[in-house]
Amino acid sequence: MRSGVLWLMAGLSMSLAGCAVTQPQSNEPPPLSEASFNTRILELETALSQQCQASAAINEQQLDQQQVLTADIREVGSLLRHLRQEVASLEARDEEPIIIREECPVAEASQDNKTLLGRSEWVGLPSIGTYLKARVDSGANTSSLSATEITRFERDGEDWVRFKLALNEDDVVVEQVRDKWIEAPIERRVKIVQASGEESRPVISLLMTLGPIRENVEFTLNNRTHLDYPVLLGRRFMMDIATIDVAETYLHERPEFPGGAPSDQAADDEAADQDDTEE
Template structure:
């Protein structure tokens, strides 16, 4: 019997597959060798990426620290208010009187509180009668404490109390009563606050100054720091706004500029306000 053709050809097929197997094995490309310049460029890119990530992390930590400081200040304020309430209750109990609980309709109370508040824009003119000038102010509910631009801040003692002497931190473009531009201002220090920023932390004095804004006439606590690199020499924070004002962010200068001896009339403020709007739009 003759062998079948396929069986007879098997040895030749196996030999052919073994020989061609090497050609079927995938070839692994060796990694290209980086030149010194390419290696340095890659290291530079990695360093820049790491530096950027470090800056972003530091910025987030700084914002977290600022928020924590603001929250601690709010807690201290709430604690002080609670202590005052407890003191009032104790005095009533010592006199044999019972605290009176007044029940009111929530809606009526809310409407009444809203009706008593002044409406302000995101920028307003304020007056500082203790200093004798008007200044432009930015209204910012995101800031806890109000701030006044000051320079040459010098600490001294008067009658055993902590005082500061300073001048307004203003530029040639800031609108102010000219005679107070370089005047020294003295005020007692109410307290000090520590401000944490990306560049580090610093302690700033807080002074109380009488301030006017439209019909509002209130003593306001200002931290003193140099704001000449910012557009507004005054910032009004939520401690000022609380219980007395509401912000309409779509409006600016809803209230007239106050007038002071040596200053310009309120009627001339419109052009200054237009210039301010042009700067904001740029």
């Protein structure tokens, strides 16, 4: 009987041990108190506020950097445009341009005795290095020079103009300057009213010789290839220094320039003229 009791006690011990092994253990944290909850919420709010402030500072810094980069890009773009213009200008020119500088005239003609001119005369342009035929017309106010590819630009804060002489194949000129670029400061602009409308033309000043006359003359620039003479001399030039005899032509010798024909060969070129009227 005693052995039976021992067996019963052993069985109960094993049953109790099994229950102890299979009983699950709880891992849940202990419940928070109200004070701990509020403290945790404040910590989270503070951390979030700090992150927002840091993000705003980074965004402001990036915006400043973007504005600086945008300004730099615009400046570089402006420099590139100017460089392209300069490169295009240099590529368009085979040689250095003729740059017109202000020259002082030499008073070779007496102001008391006016020089007599024919309706057609040879004029010399020393700063360009050529002679050209000119129509003398007291009906025109301002003198005019035939020009093409007229381009305005700025040099040292002043308005300048770049152009080439606009000439026909039969126009007499020192050949080496026929296609040369010429650059000169703009003295002023004039408004020309024609049947086709109004036109603004630049005016430049060039030292001009005609017989004994050596004067700075203002010329408007416009294409005269549809006319017989590349130069027109108006009454502003003739005032107080010259008179015109429309029955005469080429009363004064053609000036000579390096690369040009001698003056004693001008007769053949003069004989080719047609007695046409101009504006």
